[in-house]
Amino acid sequence: MSSTTRITLSRFLIEQQREGGNLPPQLRLLIEVVARACKAISHTVNKGELGGVLGSLGSENVQGEVQKKLDVISNDILLDANEWGGNLAALASEEMEAIHLIPHRYPKGEYLLVYDPIDGSSNIDVNLSVGTIFSVLAAPEDCSQRVVTEQDFLQPGHRQVAAGYAIYGPQTSLVLTFGRGVFGFTLDREVGSWVLTRRNIMIPPGNREFAVNMSNQRHWAPAVQHYIDDCMQGRDGPRGADFNMRWTGSMVADIERVLTRGGIFLYPWDAREPERPGKLRLMYEANPIGMIIEQAGGAASDGRGRILDIVPTGLHQRVSVVLGSADEVETALAYFADHAGSGEPAAP
Ligand code: P6P
DSSP states (O other): OOGGGOOBHHHHHHHHHHHHSOSOHHHHHHHHHHHHHHHHHHHHHHHGGGGTOOSEEEEEOTTSOEEEHHHHHHHHHHHHHHSSSSOEEEEEETTOSSOEEOOTTSOOOSEEEEEEEEETGGGGGGTOOEEEEEEEEEOOGGGGGSOOOHHHHOOOGGGEEEEEEEEESSSEEEEEESSSOEEEEEEETTTTEEEEEESSOOOOTTOOEEEOOGGGGGGBOHHHHHHHHHHHTGGGSTTOSOOEEOOOSOHHHHHHHHHHHOOEEEEOOBTTSTTSSOSEEIIIIIHHHHHHHHHTTOEEEOSSSBGGGOOOSSTTOEEOEEEEOHHHHHHHHHHHHHHHTTTOOOOO
């Protein structure tokens, strides 16, 4: 790509602000700060053994999951980068049980940032792609006059004003949406700039590829068993086509593949913990990814309805997800509908 055509993230955001007229300066600056923090996280992840950043801390996060060193390091990078800028009224993270208020010494802003600092952290020690997922909401107007509470974050996903993820893989890339299309950037490490490499990403239809953790198959609701069974029967079965399966253990890596070549990603409810709707978290996994998928022409459901219409009841609540190319999600949801009247177990 010649240097004359290189559009950096900064230039892209300024042009979006100028042209679209609905990328407010505070939101533009917030995205710049988050993107800069993702560069710092990428640099730290890439150190691997040499940086002493691998392995676990021996502690558990609010999810009851083992915390990796990089979970905490990345969380702190995002906190330190964002709390002073005057763009945020508060932050929230997978790694922090409660919301994080902006210290009194800094001005409060108009937005709420909620994020998963390292998604897929179980893959860090085995050198597989991991990522950062973030979601931006508008803070209620009276937040400037009062203490922000968790309730202020509990907005349905269709109220997000921006969403994105960084993926730390063979390349470090950033995928962003403000509700007017999905854009991809690649980190130029020589210069330290995010460079626009994909405009208006659209999920290709018709790709016969599903991403699900097959080891949970015996625990799924019958609707999911039936859908995956039919895919597995290939061209001689009801779907009339052979399917491929991929599962990386990092949502951002699987979603990057779905955005790029299509297919479907599922993490459905299962009977291992029947009271739990699913494994993935609504506020900082399903909602931001769901916004990106919809903006790329896809669909994002919890198996019964649109993920972005779910009214959250808790910062760390979990949800079942079925998302990807609109055609394949529609086909999968037909299985859910077929089984819905049978009284079979499904997401509570
Ligand atoms: P499992 C990572 O912990 C994560 O939240 C997602 O990134 C990923 O898709 C999923 O969980 C993997 O879950 O049960 O297959 O390890």
